[in-house]
Amino acid sequence: xxxxxxxxMDLPMAGIINKPGNSLEVKTGTWRALRPVxxxxxxxxxxxxxxxxxxxxxxRHEDNSVDINYDYCKGCGICxxxxxxxxxxxxxxxxxME
Amino acid sequence: MAIKIRRLSDIPREEYIVSGHALCxxxxxxxxxxxxxxxxxxxxxxxxxxxxxEVCTTLYPHTSWKIPWVHNAFENAAATAAGIEAAxxxxxxxxxxxxxxxxxxxxxxxxxxxxxxxxxxxxxxxxNFMYICYDNEAYMNTGIQRSGGTPMGAAxxxxxxxxxxxxxxxxxxDLVAIAAAHRIPYVAxxxxxxxxxxxxxxxxxxxxxxxxxxxxxxxxxxxxxxxWRMDSSMTIEAARLAVQTRMFPLxxxxxxxxxxxxxxxxxxxxxxxxxxxxxxxxxxxPENKELLESLKKWVEDNWRRLERLSQLESLY
Amino acid sequence: xxxxxxxxxxxTGDEAVAYAAFHADVDVIAAxxxxxxxxxxxxxSEFVHNGELDAEFVPVESEHSALSASVGASLAGARxxxxxxxxxxALMYEILYIASALRTPIVMGLANRAFSAPINIHCSHDDAYxxxxxxxxxxxxxxxxxxxxxxxxxxxxxxxxNVLFPLIVNLDAFILSHSIEPLYIxxxxxxxxxxxxxxxPVNPIDPDNPMTYGPLALQNYYMEIKKQQYEAFKSINPHxxxxxEEYSEFSGRRYDFIKKYHVDDADIIFVILGSAAGTVxxxxxxxxxxxxxxxxxxxxLYRPFPANEVREVLRNANTVIVMDRSCSIGSPGAQLYLDVxxxxxxxxxxxxxxxxxxxxxxxxxxxxxxxxxxExxKDPKVTEYWLGVRG
Numbered sequence: 056x057x058x059x060x061x062x063x064m065d066l067p068m069a070g071i072i073n074k075p076g077n078s079l080e081v082k083t084g085t086w087r088a089l090r091p092v093x094x095x096x097x098x099x100x101x102x103x104x105x106x107x108x109x110x111x112x113x114x115r116h117e118d119n120s121v122d123i124n125y126d127y128c129k130g131c132g133i134c135x136x137x138x139x140x141x142x143x144x145x146x147x148x149x150x151x152m153e
Numbered sequence: 154m155a156i157k158i159r160r161l162s163d164i165p166r167e168e169y170i171v172s173g174h175a176l177c178x179x180x181x182x183x184x185x186x187x188x189x190x191x192x193x194x195x196x197x198x199x200x201x202x203x204x205x206x207e208v209c210t211t212l213y214p215h216t217s218w219k220i221p222w223v224h225n226a227f228e229n230a231a232a233t234a235a236g237i238e239a240a241x242x243x244x245x246x247x248x249x250x251x252x253x254x255x256x257x258x259x260x261x262x263x264x265x266x267x268x269x270x271x272x273x274x275x276x277x278x279x280x281n282f283m284y285i286c287y288d289n290e291a292y293m294n295t296g297i298q299r300s301g302g303t304p305m306g307a308a309x310x311x312x313x314x315x316x317x318x319x320x321x322x323x324x325x326x327d328l329v330a331i332a333a334a335h336r337i338p339y340v341a342x343x344x345x346x347x348x349x350x351x352x353x354x355x356x357x358x359x360x361x362x363x364x365x366x367x368x369x370x371x372x373x374x375x376x377x378x379x380x381w382r383m384d385s386s387m388t389i390e391a392a393r394l395a396v397q398t399r400m401f402p403l404x405x406x407x408x409x410x411x412x413x414x415x416x417x418x419x420x421x422x423x424x425x426x427x428x429x430x431x432x433x434x435x436x437x438x439p440e441n442k443e444l445l446e447s448l449k450k451w452v453e454d455n456w457r458r459l460e461r462l463s464q465l466e467s468l469y
Numbered sequence: 470x471x472x473x474x475x476x477x478x479x480x481t482g483d484e485a486v487a488y489a490a491f492h493a494d495v496d497v498i499a500a501x502x503x504x505x506x507x508x509x510x511x512x513x514s515e516f517v518h519n520g521e522l523d524a525e526f527v528p529v530e531s532e533h534s535a536l537s538a539s540v541g542a543s544l545a546g547a548r549x550x551x552x553x554x555x556x557x558x559a560l561m562y563e564i565l566y567i568a569s570a571l572r573t574p575i576v577m578g579l580a581n582r583a584f585s586a587p588i589n590i591h592c593s594h595d596d597a598y599x600x601x602x603x604x605x606x607x608x609x610x611x612x613x614x615x616x617x618x619x620x621x622x623x624x625x626x627x628x629x630x631n632v633l634f635p636l637i638v639n640l641d642a643f644i645l646s647h648s649i650e651p652l653y654i655x656x657x658x659x660x661x662x663x664x665x666x667x668x669x670p671v672n673p674i675d676p677d678n679p680m681t682y683g684p685l686a687l688q689n690y691y692m693e694i695k696k697q698q699y700e701a702f703k704s705i706n707p708h709x710x711x712x713x714e715e716y717s718e719f720s721g722r723r724y725d726f727i728k729k730y731h732v733d734d735a736d737i738i739f740v741i742l743g744s745a746a747g748t749v750x751x752x753x754x755x756x757x758x759x760x761x762x763x764x765x766x767x768x769x770l771y772r773p774f775p776a777n778e779v780r781e782v783l784r785n786a787n788t789v790i791v792m793d794r795s796c797s798i799g800s801p802g803a804q805l806y807l808d809v810x811x812x813x814x815x816x817x818x819x820x821x822x823x824x825x826x827x828x829x830x831x832x833x834x835x836x837x838x839x840x841x842x843x844e845x846x847k848d849p850k851v852t853e854y855w856l857g858v859r860g
Contacts, residue, residue, distance in 0.1 A: 059214040063693035063700070068633075069572040070213065070694045071672060072681040078173030078215040086178065102161045106348050107389050109183040111172045119162050127172035131179035131378075132386030145386075196676030200541065211684035213694075221674045224683035225540055226563055232534035236499055236541030236549075237674065239525035243496045244547055247523055248667065253676050271537065274530030 087130035097142035179385030192355035202263030261302030346393035382431020409469030471721030482645035487512030489620035543573035546673030569604030574627035591831020735764030752839035
């Protein structure tokens, strides 16, 4: 929010947002109650989690291995449920209640 | 020529809609949008009706869109898209400006009901654009009220599962048939649990748009954990079961030829699909047996109708 | 030295508006027919279908879609024309606000027709007034010539980088829209091009420079965005004036915000919009012969309201009679009356204000009716009078 002008005369005309994709400034990872954890040994690089993630929170590497982008992951759990080899586990944020 | 894929890893990496939007965890809309923007080739603009996608991806001063994106009002995505398409045509002709593809996107709210007129007009006038309806089967953004796309029996906030009337009495409107009634080049249903089928259909659409053959219409079943009352992780599972129970058949009408693109020879019992969603729970109660049977009959009748129609050389 | 390549002809108001959009080399026309605007749309479709005008004619399925498509086309950078009347304007009402807020320089021909119910296809200013809060520049044409000229000038004004607001040219239903009057039109669009080159859009849709148009703005930003639009609209008068000056030179016909007739020494001044101004001037001629010091102020520019100019003219009159061709039900005064009253409020010595409601639904007004008005207002208690109503 801080990168955008605050006063009316400084705003781009007509309510236009002229910085494509600047929602990256909003770290929706703070929404999470559960976080996915990938077991890279099990992962077969099928890329289904990458396709299904509603938040683009799966990072697809050059070699098609994947990692979670915890800045944006909302913890919906789709990736864990859909992984064909159960390589992803949902664990409680902040270690849970011990 | 549109990109063909054999494996999911063939799908290009570049993203045209990015993280940081305010859609619910597990939202069924964005996985389709991500795939669609990769499958439709070349420069493009999205025209978005008011609704979940529009509101949650463009909360000023943030936007998740990396391509040009226009929001006008609720019921006029198709009309706005038609205007842009006309401008693209004439400006290319008169002033040599570059052309780009026009994609209109609306929810079932902005398409089945309030947006139907504009959609029909734009299809009839044969504008070169694609209309995608992301159908989460209720007016989700305003609080889960029933729409013309709500299935029979579903509970919504304006068709609650009450003691006297248990859910929506009327069946789901057949929007695909309405679109096809305009005899447009391509109409199809798509589903996120079948990404290859979805990609192939978008590839066809991309070519039709590139060749300026006429309008394309896609109906995308959009599981909504919030409105369908299920766990946020169930989105893809619900989408899959919708196909496997024949509740949402995957088919296309390609220049008049109807083809079921994912055959469901042995459908799962409809209960498998209904029981995972809070909006259908009441249908599994003994007192609502009749309504459940009506719904099942509707599903089977619909499937058999599609099978019969697929025998015809052309619907047009 | 004004443009010599003009021809004298006879056209109805609708035809003149269509010719103006044609000569302005418009790119996209999106309109839905409604009496009495239909001929605008028909003529334009003829020009397009005959290949005389290279434009996309989009025969939309409703007025709401007409303005929606116009917004889309304008965002894409096209020069856009639309037209409607009465119920059609009412149907596109929500989009009026959006078109202005998105700063789309659409030009609209509005054949001023009464709102239903009862349904009536003749002249009232209901539709023009309905748009007055939406942020559209509004001109009122008094003659067919003015309708033609104001559409052409209108494109240049709307598209001016210091303006960028949509614009309405109002013309009275049937009285102007369907009456043939003599006028000068240019020989063709090549001639008009000297005054009005092709549009150079600001921030058009461009995949090489992607932007988000029409976002959701909540409590933290909506007010600032609105303030910006509001202040921008307030700032455009000098730019409108500048273009009208240029156009006056180009055409050889004078255009200003207002027209003054015998106001300098007038005790009583009529204020009016639209074609009936001519009738009031004729009444003024007759009354002046009898020694009555009356005058007429007619407004060519209605929005932004030319408050300074109006105040200057009216400040020394004893009585100001504001003539409204509409009524604002439940309001302390009709629409133009409210504008004038507010404008004059700051004066230390305010004239007496009377509101005359006239001509609704195409009811004719004659010079003798103006005499009748002066009789009626002899009673100082009269603040409002419906002219010509039986009962």
